[in-house]
Amino acid sequence: MTAFSSDAAKRLAAAEALKLVAPGMRLGLGTGSTARHFVDLLGARVAGGLDVICVPTSEQTRAQAEQLFIPLATIDSVPELDLTVDGADEFDARLRLIKGGGGALLREKIVATASRRMIVIADSSKQVKTLGAFPLPVEVTPFGLEVTCRMIRATAEATGATGSIRPRQTAGGKAFISDNGNYIVDCHFGALPDPDELARRLSAIPGVVEHGLFIGVAKAVISAGPEGVEIFGRLDEAP
Numbered sequence: 001m002t003a004f005s006s007d008a009a010k011r012l013a014a015a016e017a018l019k020l021v022a023p024g025m026r027l028g029l030g031t032g033s034t035a036r037h038f039v040d041l042l043g044a045r046v047a048g049g050l051d052v053i054c055v056p057t058s059e060q061t062r063a064q065a066e067q068l069f070i071p072l073a074t075i076d077s078v079p080e081l082d083l084t085v086d087g088a089d090e091f092d093a094r095l096r097l098i099k100g101g102g103g104a105l106l107r108e109k110i111v112a113t114a115s116r117r118m119i120v121i122a123d124s125s126k127q128v129k130t131l132g133a134f135p136l137p138v139e140v141t142p143f144g145l146e147v148t149c150r151m152i153r154a155t156a157e158a159t160g161a162t163g164s165i166r167p168r169q170t171a172g173g174k175a176f177i178s179d180n181g182n183y184i185v186d187c188h189f190g191a192l193p194d195p196d197e198l199a200r201r202l203s204a205i206p207g208v209v210e211h212g213l214f215i216g217v218a219k220a221v222i223s224a225g226p227e228g229v230e231i232f233g234r235l236d237e238a239p
């Protein structure tokens, strides 16, 4: 028997999300290996005549969508979206997320919050009881990096989160630069005792552009694994 890979699970979740797409929709396209499957499948539907307009959350996704001839717009020209489909690094039972493993968290959060519905697609390994095993990505301005890291450390400690904070590097050992020209620091805090409070406090630090805690943003998670698809939250448009 062939083992069911996490990549197969990602594609299954993406295929399930594609069922939510209707002609004429304005869509936000996420970033990462799971979102990549969704864009791939959407591209096939567009080639078959589906009429949608899409806003990508990264230059990587933009390039993929362009190759598939998916009609694209900017978030400023289409500021209200019907649906955004994106991946996540972790999700919990309250649909709180850690995102930003691909470094696209700022655009992902802007696009998701401009959408009536943000639906997460994930393989079932992304479900956690407590957020934080995945290092929390925080996008920061290059100016004042050290000062900002100190402030992140101090503010996190006030919510019971401690651990190392490391600026992300590329495989070549250079500083990782986001699509917005900023740095990403990865906060290895471990289990986050109070993600809501941590999110509020991180947002108040001047050098923090955005953090990877998505609280109250996702309407549902489509999680897929060897057992099939499981839905957390609601896929419909109910408020």
Ligand SMILES: O=C(CO)[C@H](O)[C@H](O)COP(=O)(O)O
Pocket: 030, 031, 032, 033, 034, 035, 086, 087, 088, 089, 098, 099, 100, 101, 102, 103, 104, 105, 108
């Ligand atoms: O937030 C993200 C990118 O910034 C991704 O959605 C997240 O990292 C999950 O990636 P993958 O689908 O490759 O597991």
